[in-house]
Amino acid sequence: MKVCAVIVTYGDRFYLLKQVIDACLKEGIDKIIVVDNASAENSRRQLKEYEKQIDKLKVIYLNENTGSAGGYKRGLQEAYNCEECEYIWLLDDDNMPTKDSLKILKDFWNKYDLEDKEENLCLLSFRPDRVIYKEAIMTNNPNLVLGRKNSFLGFHIIDLPKKVIRVIKRKIGMQTFKENSKIRYGQVAVAPYGGMFFHKKLIGSIGYPKEEFFVYADDHEWSYRVTKKNGKIILVLDSVLEDIEKSEGFRYGNKLNYFQLLLNISKMRSYYSIRNRVFFEKCLLVQNDKIWSLNRFIFLKILAFYVRDKDNKKNYENILKAIEDGENLCFT
Template identity: 25%
Template sequence: MENRQEEPRFSVIIVTCNRLALLKECVAHASNQEKMPEKIIIINNASTDGTLEYLQEEQFQSPLYHIVNESENLGGAGGFSRGVETALAEKGDWFLLIDDDAMIAPDFLSSIAEAVKSHPECGAFTGVVETEGQIDTLHRRRRKKAGSVQMVNIPEEVYKGEEFELDAASFCGLVVGRKIVEKIGLPEKEFFIWNDDLEYSLRIRMHTEIRNINRARLNHKTNLYSQRSSKRYLWKDYYGFRNYFYTCRKYGNKTDCIMSYAIPRLRLIYWRMQHIISRKDYVYNLEMLNRCRKDAKQGKLGIVKEYFPG
């Protein structure tokens, strides 16, 4: 695995798009670590809210920062792919992936550094994600069964220990070693958004364990239990379903492929039977779901103009 004779060197990768206030807070946390990162890489996904001007301020002329301003929105997947690619050209040995709404605690990197030295066999680490003061178990998951890509959240009681192993981590506090990245490549940029972290985790797990360090904490500044007012799928759902179907076909078994479609299909039927969803929205959702399955089967990834923000 990594060379553990030297002190671990970290690059922090932050992906942002039109969330200037969050970005400022995120940068403040990343740049005030007990163990300072070698580099803070900020991928600006064509923001139009003043982010570009903010990133031109004097503080970002420091060699601590590497700013990449994209001319178009690459999505989270494209942003993280670009960020990891950029980090490979820098000096860091370990790459921390976060969105602009992840506020890492002052001892986050120092806690991971201790774990890196304590576990020379491990090529990837994560920290605990807290939202509104509670552990958000959605971000750290394990396989339901060996050989399956169906995941379950790791229960909160597991977090009471010092650390634990997992199979899938969100890009909210995932730290992956350079040597692993050189083996598995970059995150899948053609996913655009959603489930890029699952796919990347599965690639990581082919070469190393992923270990969650419970003393390494971050505050995910979002709503813990936000619910939609409508059951009509959003444009984002296309990428979530398509990318999950694709991941099941690539890494999963036959049951994974069947259940990945059957569960949302049966949910739609239930919603319609219970009059939770209108017939018009039911038809719209079903058409999207079938389009996702078809595109995943054919390996059609990338941005789809019918399902694009704005």
């Protein structure tokens, strides 16, 4: 099984990227494709020097930042046409493979029985800070990582009591679900790019990420195509990736804490995360417009309650703009 790792990097993050590449080499990866998404001058200079030292490494240098959607699309195109490899392992530039993480994926792939699995199966390495993914397989609820049908930005009035209890448990350090040590894998509805492992034929089946998303929800939209066509995304707990840089403060698990979006954080991040999520929900999760509209109304009323000062108000207006744009988007 010849495997190509695809990694997207940006900014001044070579110190993270190098750790990931080194770990991939220790795991016996056959080829590494790095997409340099218009990284900082210092990082790009170091990467060019490092590329000369590693035969298995190929770097694609982009002159503008195309976001995660554009970066992974370009990397996937390169990997798809790489004759040296059959399989692809997607990694963020801070997802460091731990010992035997790749071997575990290969062994699981060979043992797992699924019809036409090269076109229909995606495995997912486990990232311990993405607790909700583990909860999904422990509770046998693949859609937990996706959200309930007709929810608005992940909010559904039916789930409100459960979410309050879950938040309280997290605050006081209690486990939000019962773990079963015998469960080592299970199905999830969507996946982040970081950790996805699949045969190249899957790309022929589901296509490439949509560049128009730029960042946020692009991985969910792309991976959900597997689920939508009755394929499977299987989280393998024993294949572990260490996130050597923790997620942004306004994220927990795989979901956004939207109330923290009212705080003084990047407007660009909040805009794209909300715009794209709204578009994703409208296209794929809304089955009843009235229920969706009710959840939308209640969510915005709750959010407005948290507006306290001028900065909050500006961020709130940015959120409303993102929602409006998401509702009116039209991607082919």
